[in-house]
Amino acid sequence: MKLTATKLLLASSIAMILTGCNNSSDDKSDNKTISMKLRLMETTDIHTNVMPYNYFVSQEQNETNLPEWGLARTSLVIQNTRDELTNSMLFDNGDLIQGSPMGDYMAALGVDHLKDEKHPVYKAMNHLQYDAANLGNHEFNYGLDYLDEALKGSNFPYVSANVWKNDTELEKVSANAEECEVRITEDFYDKAEHMYDPYVILDREFVAENGKSYTVKVGVIGFTPPQIMGWDASHLVCNVLVSDIKKTAEHYVPLMKEAGADVIVAIPHTGLNDNNDEFAENAALHLGYVAGVDAIMFGHDHREFPNSTGEYGHIANVDPALGLINGVPAVMPGFWGAKLGVIDLQLESKDGGESWQAAHQYSTTELRSLVPNSSDEIIEDLVADEHQGTVEYMAETIAEIDVNMNSFFPQVVPDLSIQVVNQAQLHQLLKWKQSGEFANAADDALFLSVSAPFKSGRNGPADYTNIQEGELTNASIADIYVFDNNTPAVLKMTGADMKRWIEWVNSNAYNSLPLAEGETFLVETFPGYNFDAFFGGFNAQGEGRLRYVINLENESKFTDINGKDFVETDNQQLVELTFDGEAIADDAEIYVITNNYRASNKDMPGVDKAEIVKEEGAFTNRNLVQYYLADRLAEQDGDTKLAFPNAKVFELIAPNTNSVSFASAKLEEASRCASNQITGLSTVNEEGDKNNTPGFTIYHFDFDYSGEFNCLVK
Numbered sequence: 281m282k283l284t285a286t287k288l289l290l291a292s293s294i295a296m297i298l299t300g301c302n303n304s305s306d307d308k309s310d311n312k313t314i315s316m317k318l319r320l321m322e323t324t325d326i327h328t329n330v331m332p333y334n335y336f337v338s339q340e341q342n343e344t345n346l347p348e349w350g351l352a353r354t355s356l357v358i359q360n361t362r363d364e365l366t367n368s369m370l371f372d373n374g375d376l377i378q379g380s381p382m383g384d385y386m387a388a389l390g391v392d393h394l395k396d397e398k399h400p401v402y403k404a405m406n407h408l409q410y411d412a413a414n415l416g417n418h419e420f421n422y423g424l425d426y427l428d429e430a431l432k433g434s435n436f437p438y439v440s441a442n443v444w445k446n447d448t449e450l451e452k453v454s455a456n457a458e459e460c461e462v463r464i465t466e467d468f469y470d471k472a473e474h475m476y477d478p479y480v481i482l483d484r485e486f487v488a489e490n491g492k493s494y495t496v497k498v499g500v501i502g503f504t505p506p507q508i509m510g511w512d513a514s515h516l517v518c519n520v521l522v523s524d525i526k527k528t529a530e531h532y533v534p535l536m537k538e539a540g541a542d543v544i545v546a547i548p549h550t551g552l553n554d555n556n557d558e559f560a561e562n563a564a565l566h567l568g569y570v571a572g573v574d575a576i577m578f579g580h581d582h583r584e585f586p587n588s589t590g591e592y593g594h595i596a597n598v599d600p601a602l603g604l605i606n607g608v609p610a611v612m613p614g615f616w617g618a619k620l621g622v623i624d625l626q627l628e629s630k631d632g633g634e635s636w637q638a639a640h641q642y643s644t645t646e647l648r649s650l651v652p653n654s655s656d657e658i659i660e661d662l663v664a665d666e667h668q669g670t671v672e673y674m675a676e677t678i679a680e681i682d683v684n685m686n687s688f689f690p691q692v693v694p695d696l697s698i699q700v701v702n703q704a705q706l707h708q709l710l711k712w713k714q715s716g717e718f719a720n721a722a723d724d725a726l727f728l729s730v731s732a733p734f735k736s737g738r739n740g741p742a743d744y745t746n747i748q749e750g751e752l753t754n755a756s757i758a759d760i761y762v763f764d765n766n767t768p769a770v771l772k773m774t775g776a777d778m779k780r781w782i783e784w785v786n787s788n789a790y791n792s793l794p795l796a797e798g799e800t801f802l803v804e805t806f807p808g809y810n811f812d813a814f815f816g817g818f819n820a821q822g823e824g825r826l827r828y829v830i831n832l833e834n835e836s837k838f839t840d841i842n843g844k845d846f847v848e849t850d851n852q853q854l855v856e857l858t859f860d861g862e863a864i865a866d867d868a869e870i871y872v873i874t875n876n877y878r879a880s881n882k883d884m885p886g887v888d889k890a891e892i893v894k895e896e897g898a899f900t901n902r903n904l905v906q907y908y909l910a911d912r913l914a915e916q917d918g919d920t921k922l923a924f925p926n927a928k929v930f931e932l933i934a935p936n937t938n939s940v941s942f943a944s945a946k947l948e949e950a951s952r953c954a955s956n957q958i959t960g961l962s963t964v965n966e967e968g969d970k971n972n973t974p975g976f977t978i979y980h981f982d983f984d985y986s987g988e989f990n991c992l993v994k
Contacts, residue, residue: 305876312684316636317489318496320370321361322621324579325578326351326372327379327418328386329616331667332655335381336746336759348650348740349616351404356651357620358408367486370408373579374416374549376401377430378765381758382663383662385670387422391429398433400663406435407662412480414502415440416549416580420512421765424519438600439502439547441478442528444521447471453458460518461939468523469531473766475520478532481541488628494633501532503548505580506559510880514767514897519775520957525550533572542636543627551581552605552612554595555843564612565595568605574638575623576610582738584619585612586645589972603645613647615739621857640829657666674755678782678909680921681752683990685760687733687745688950691789691802691811692942692981693929693958693989697745697760698731702815704908705729705901708768709873718871718896720769725869726859729815730781730825730878731901734762735761736808741946741975748949750993752909752922757839761902763809769879773890775868778814779854780837781886786830786853787846793937794833804971812878815929816859824927829856832934844883855933875901878931926989939982943970946977949991954979959987 333342344352346453362368363795377383377399398406401652405413413436417429431438442740450462462468479501485493506522536544541781551562560566564578580584585592586603597606603623604610611621626642629635660667687697692874706729712718713727735745747756758764773781788806791799816826835851857864864870876895899907934940944950946967954961960982968978 295745299673310873312630312632314424314488314490314494316367316486316494316627317365318486318543318625318627319361319365320575320623320625321358321368321370322373322547322575322577322611323354323371323617324373324549324577324613324621325352325375325379325416325582325615326401326617327375327615328377328383328401329380330382330400330663331660333667335670336755339671345590346653346655346756348525349618350385350655350880351401351617352655353650354620355404355408355656355659356654357648360618360651361622361648362601363961367484367485369411369482371456371500371545371547371577372405372410372413374414374502374579375418375579376413377427378417378421379762381674382666382670384758384764386666387426387764388673391426394426394429394433399430400666402430402433402435403662404659407658410434410436411440411482412500412547414435414549415476415504416445417505417508417511418765419504420508420515422910423515433822437480438476439479439500440476440504441474441501441502441532442523442525442948443475444523445492446521447473453799463523464523464527466531467702467920469528472521478528481536481539488633492497492633492945494629494636495542496541496627496636499536499539499544500537501529501544501546501552503528503546503563505550505561509562509818511547511764511877513876515576515896522559525563526560526570527558529567529570529573533570537572543625543638544572545575545577546573547577549580550578550908552592552595552598553581553843557844559801564610565598565605567612573608574640575625576605576608577623578610578612581612582615583612584614586647587972591972596793596867597614607640609640609643609645611645611647618650620648622648669709673927674753674758676754676914678752678754678756678906679913680750681747682750682921682923682993683718684746684750684949684953684993685745685756685924686949686953686991687736687808688945688947688953689958689961689979689981690733690736690808692932693925693960693985694930695733695813696926696990698813699815699927699929700924701731701761701901701905702729702813702907705731705768705873706815706817707908707911708904710772710870712770712894719869722869725871726816726864727871729873730812731874732811732813733808735759736811737944737970737976738807738809740973741970741977744945744947744950746945746947746949748994757902757905761905762900763875763877764900766875766877766901767899768873768874768896768904769892770894771872771874771879771890772893773870773872773886774866775857775864775870777865777886777889778865778870778872778969779857779866781812781816782828782830782854782857783837784885785810788841790832791834792832792837792853793934793940800942802942804943813929814872815927818925818927819860822925824861824929826927826929827856827858827931829931829933832932833936838885846934848885868873925991928985928989932983932987934983937983939980941978941980943968944979946975950977953991957991958989960984
């Protein structure tokens with residue numbers, strides 16, 4: 281794909297915010313003050329989307345619809361933004377080497393390939409002359425050897441202050457603690473050895489408003505979510521340690537100041553919410569209260585900050601319109617390179633340029649949008665080989681299928697994109713059982729699977745699994761299971777645990793009916809990848825063995841949910857839970873296969889009391905889908921067409937409600953499925969918002985479960 285690289289004026293910038301009046305040395309009562317502007321630019325959550333190319337649709341569709349993402353498109357914004365001011369720096373926040381088909385393709389080529397060839401993300405970023413970058417959680421998905429080899433391709437430094445080398449000499453949590461569990465005390469920071477540089481101090485020559493050049497020492501510190509120890513346990517446990525983001529910042533920021541840093545820029549891969557938790561996944565708010573931090577360029581949430589939606593307005597001392605966290609300028613530019621974060625810091629010196637301080641009150645924050653219909657040919661040329669390899673790999677056909685698969689409506693009707701994953705996981709669980717695993721299981725123990733729709737609008741109105749044309753390709757597998765870092769894990773639990781798990785999902789996913797004024801039917805802040813659906817296989821008659829019914833006119837069991845905090849009541853929305861027609865008892869013994877991410881979530885009701893009885897790091901949950909399809913095709917002896925009946929595992933009821941509305945995919949296929957394919961659904965293609973993001977389509981559901989839930993091939 282070749283697109284014009286003509287530099288155009290930047291279009292549709294959003295949220296250009298002044299946090300004070302323009303300031304210059306002429307406005308100062310002290311005429312010895314020297315001032316300058318330093319422009320800080322940030323990309324985040326690129327997820328290997330270097331090319332503006334959607335590998336899940338045809339080449340023809342890509343040529344006629346240029347995707348609104350890709351570092352090759354961000355490149356033009358970076359160049360134009362850089363050209364506007366004399367002084368600028370460019371940073372990346374993390375989640376870079378994983379997440380798109382190109383990332384999958386590169387990982388499949390392995391570590392040895394990286395010894396001879398730079399990773400395509402670094403080919404692009406070296407050309408763009410990044411100043412520094414941070415490690416996100418997904419950097420660890422392919423293991424430490426792969427990460428270390430990939431990082432050798434970068435011409436700029438990496439920072440990660442809260443990731444450390446494992447050391448058995450460090451103080452243990454307790455005498456009975458696991459070998460790798462250590463106590464994180466102030467002594468820890470002095471004794472432990474970093475895995476990566478915690479920070480860098482970059483000497484830069486910048487030009488002040490008086491026209492003279494001065495050296496400014498810019499300190500850059502980064503952090504990754506501590507939860508990597510659960511998400512990538514197979515790679516990291518007993519190899520690395522992690523510390524709390526805020527406490528680590530409180531330790532290092534003063535040291536950076538002592539080392540001469542004039543300005544400190546934090547580039548943490550962490551989101552923003554109002555928690556006060558130690559080892560918080562989302563700790564951007566915490567960093568706003570660390571003295572000495574002058575700018576926060578964050579990510580991980582795939583959200584935008586600053587913004588005018590009011591999304592973060594409930595958090596004390598956070599001003600989403602002005603782009604401030606406790607008075608500190610901050611930006612989070614979405615995902616995939618669709619936006620560029622920009623902070624213009626006002627720097628001042630009162631000692632003739634010997635030292636500099638940031639004047640936050642005179643700084644500005646901004647998110648800049650892409651240059652319309654344009655992409656950088658130089659970047660495209662740099663990654664042309666990897667792009668073509670990805671296209672060819674993704675296009676390889678695995679099997680024909682009798683229905684289309686999508687994730688448009690998983691919260692209202694049983695969804696095949698979840699079910700295929702569940703079938704694959706349960707297939708592996710039963711293979712383990714047949715090979716002698718779980719030998720101590722009760723004779724009547726239940727073996728189940730649980731999964732979620734991993735593409736369900738998080739990244740916009742087209743971000744849904746949408747497999748058409750009656751075939752599964754390598755791209756389809758990535759489309760169904762986007763998180764290629766998940767590895768399988770098996771939980772042993774009781775029927776009571778399972779019921780609490782389902783109630784937890786209900787309480788998070790739905791607002792109880794009838795709706796209060798201003799409420800939406802679906803809780804739009806609850807991400808689809810957490811909407812867990814259980815599956816128990818099929819009986820001899822081809823019917824789903826597991827079935828559960830949810831009454832949405834009952835009050836939620838869990839209320840006042842705020843992260844790890846919630847109130848558990850006696851309310852029940854789950855009114856029926858059966859296996860082969862028999863009610864599942866509270867004391868039933870159940871083995872559930874899921875992914876390591878979910879199994880490690882010990883704060884979640886249902887998982888909190890369960891026991892992890894097996895973890896398998898040798899392959900991923902996405903691999904399980906591939907293995908399952910291969911086994912089914914082998915059984916069919918040359919027949920490449922696979923049938924996928926819907927197990928219809930759950931049903932929503934609301935006896936006094938005629939219908940509900942919700943926002944979902946703005947895609948032609950979604951409208952077709954809702955209009956004349958899937959029972960109970962309809963749409964007039966009215967446009968609406970989802971979680972403060974516009975451009976989605978409004979659908980209606982009337983609780984009719986009497987017909988078909990599969991969307992047939994055209």
